[in-house]
Amino acid sequence: MLSLPLSWYLMLSATLFVMGALGLLLRRNAIVAFMCVEVMLNAVNLTFIAFSKYHQDYTGQVFVFMVIAVAAAEAGIGLAMIVNMFRHKHSVQVDEATLLRH
């Protein structure tokens, strides 16, 4: 089995994480922003896995399952919120949803 050094995994993970973060900050579409959050979560998952293998310790993989479960729940709630938002505003642009300011 091909074995890559730990730093490669971490670099990939960091790249994914920054991409997700930038997307979350810059994209106005709620669904895209949401997908960006998922990308960030999975970047973290990748880090967990990489360290798990590196340390020969399964705790990291257990955490990944936790994160996936939480991400699934979050996806459920998040999509429900986006659907509701669309019903109210006929739009899923996050910069238009500023009702709770001040």
Place this chain on the structure above:
Amino acid sequence: MQDIPIYEFTLLGWIALLPLLGAIFNGILGARLPRALVSTVAAGAMGVAFILSIVAVWTLFQGRFEGADGHTLYGALYHNVFTWFEVGSLRVDFELLLDPLSAVMILIITGVGFLIHVYSIGYMEGDRSWWRFFTYLNFFVFAMLMLVLGDNLVVLFLGWEGVGVASYLLIGFWYEDDEKASAGKKAFIVNRVGDFAVLLALFLLVIYAGSLSVVELREWASTLSPAQVTALGGVLTAICILLFIGCTGKSAQIPLFVWLPDAMAGPTPVSALIHAATMVTAGVYLIARLNFLFVLSPTAMTLIAVIGGLTAFFAATIGVVQNDIKKVLAYSTVSQLGFMFLAVGVGSFFAGVFHLMTHAFFKALLFLGAGSVIHGMHHEQDIRRMGGLKDYMPITRWTFLVGCLAIAGFPLFSGFFSKDEILWYTLANVHLLGGVNLSWFLWFLALGTAFLTAFYMFRLYFLTFEGECRADEKTRSHIHESPLAMTLPLVVLAVLAGFGGFVGIPPVLGNALGGLPNVMHDWLYQVIGPGEAFFAYRFEGYGMAWMSMAAATASGIGGIALAWLFYGKPSDVPGAMAEKAAAVHRILSNKYYVDEFYAATVGRGVTLLGRVCHRLVDELLIDTLLVNGTARLMGFLGSVLRVVQNGQVQRYVAFVFLGIAIILYLVLR
């Protein structure tokens, strides 16, 4: 001085506790209980306390023994109820002490107190706050007993404040009447001024003597060497003067006497018990109790004597023109208290306490007699509308006459003996103020007071009981002698006022009559002897004593005679004199404008201070700066920070990232 033995005596606690229990019982249940039960409990508690007091005093008497200097000593009964508090080296026990001085006081308080409770049953008949009256009265007696039994000055101070509260409650007893309610407030506030001084004196005592127990203070004072006394001179004088300021408040002396005449707004039995017989004499008691301290400060003693003499004289001059039967007695009380302070000021603590006792008898009698008159005349108090009451109220009249004779110092009545003692000691003690010998000045002041006292008391007597009745038809048809509950105390007090003086026969008379002892002085010697020993009296022989006694008697009888000339029969002399000396009369009628003076200076000063505080502290500091300032600051911060919260989720996320970045930087740095 040898040590005074102290015996444990548990009963002491019960003497004070009984009136308190009575007050608590009536205070909680009184409104729902039948009137007869309320008054029986109240008077019963007093009666039992009186019997216990007799038992205690008898026990004290049984323990007598001959001291090293040949005088009879009695020791003291002592009961430590509990340790109140302990801070550092200061330990305050809730301790009660019965020595000959407090023995005299508790007998007066419970004895006269019991009579006045009985009297109140008749006098307060029909008052709707019956139970409240007896609750307050019992509470007063409790506080007063604390005052005289407390060995620790803190316990004494507890009683001192307690009687102030009771006095306030009872003066304003008929609180629906605005004037009466504010008379109560006046009494309380004026008293508080004095109480504050007492508190300061106690602090000084803690600092310099390290204890507040009278027994320990006495030891401390007796171990001071003359050099130490000189070194501590300023402090001792400050302590004594501060204590005396407290006395001027409680005992209505210049400058704090203004509350006592107004205190007559209370029910008459209250005036008799609190504002004549017991509470107002607390100041005299305090000085006699701490005589070992006061004798160390000649300045303070001189001040006390001068203030006492001046108060006696000026109050007497005001008393001459008053027309309210109770007001006359009130000024007379102020004046007689002045006499007592004169006595203790010249170092004759015995004469002060002796006059305190005889005054308790005859002034309680006079007040109760006045109450009987007021009761019989349906709340008429103006002596110009009285007259001829001797036919309607014979018992009241005769007992009142005894009281008048006693206070006027008519020979062989109680006031004669005590007043004579005071005059003689005043003359005999050399008092110096800035090198000027004051004894003659004080003596003439006292003699003038004795004359005025006899005059205004008999003016009161003649206008009230002799001559034609000046009441209107309707009132006259209702005048009646008071019920037995009221006349019985009058008779008992009349006997005491008549014969009470024989316990203190002055040595000049006693020797002339074949060695009659001065019982009272021997009894009190243990407490006040060492204090009196400080004073060198000028006259070894009895020549001056005879002269003083003759002068006092002559001025008393002269006053009576003048009153008879003016008021004994219809006469236009008083009216003509009032017109001729209109200015003097006006000043006297207005009580030297002291109240107006206080209102213009202290009253307006305090109002001004209040206004300044209101503007600066309340409005500016608290309202504007603190309360509204806090709100404004928060509002301002909010208006700055609200810019951040614009509803853009992505902006929030950016802040979150920023925060994480900062934390990471701090952690990984």
